[in-house]
Amino acid sequence: MxxxxxxxxxxxxxxxxxxxxxxxxxxxxxxxxxxxxxxxRPRMVCTDANCDFVFYQNPIPAAGAIIVKDDSVLLVKRAHPPKVNWWCIPAGFMEWSEHPTDTAIREVEEETGLKIKLTSFFEVYSGQDDPRNNAVLMLYLADIVGGKMRASDDALEVRYFKFDDLPEKIAFISHRQALADYVARYRK
Ligand SMILES: [Zn+2]
Structure with missing residues (x-):
């Protein structure tokens, strides 16, 4: 590429x-x-009277998974901009014909080498702090069912963090919010 x-x-x-x-x-x-x-609403409309094209600026759907083991959450360190070297929940943009569950499973395997099984839906977030586009992030909870942990594709590093010792540099507001929401729901 x-x-x-x-x-x-x-x-x-x-x-x-x-x-x-x-x-x-x-x-x-x-x-x-x-x-x-x-x-x-403001749109970008084609000026050719014979053309019906209108550009609707919509957020891009993305999906990922929160994977927790021994009170620690799996995060990946970003290899590509924006926010290189910042940590995030493994997630990525949906491909055209995918269901978001497919996206979450594929992205986790691409970035971490781990095969997962989704156990439940977690939450949906609106992401507006990515300089490239706005996103709708759907997060699931998941268990690991196979594979071998290794950073690859968009990730420089993969590791578990204790919830009491999360990294300061977490890339996106929606990811920080999701971790806070997880703590509020499951760690009392
Ligand atoms: Zn046109």
Whole structure:
């Protein structure tokens, strides 16, 4: 894969995200897009009268799993921007034809080498602090059923953290909130 992260500039990306993802041209016909009110909200509408393209800026669904063993939670250290070297719950963006449960299982295996079985749904979060896009994060609880723990793909390191000794650098607000919610629900 080409290195698309070389010039990662979070401030510039936040700005672009807030400007309808920076999209300027219609992906169907190549005409200019025009920012206008459509269905009551700002959208990017194709200026070609014969083209029906409208860009709706929607959050991107993501899924992951909270895996707890001996009162410790499994976290991964991020290998790619944003927030390289910060920790997060193993999770990732949904592929087109996946169910979020498939996404959670696939992402955990890709990042940690571990095969999991989801045991229940945990919670859904809105993520707005990723400079690339907004996300809807669906988290499950899971048990490990196989595999061998090793960091790979998007992860530099994989390890368990005691809930009383979580790392300071946890990458996203939704992940910090999820860990706090887990503590509030299951560790009294
Ligand atoms: Zn068009």
């Amino acid at each position: 080409m290195d698309k992260h070389k010039n990662f500039d979070a401030d510039a990306l936040f700005k672009r995200k807030d400007q309808m993802s920076g999209y300027r041209f219609c992906p169907l016909c190549g005409s200019n897009l025009n920012r206008e009110k459509f269905d009551g």
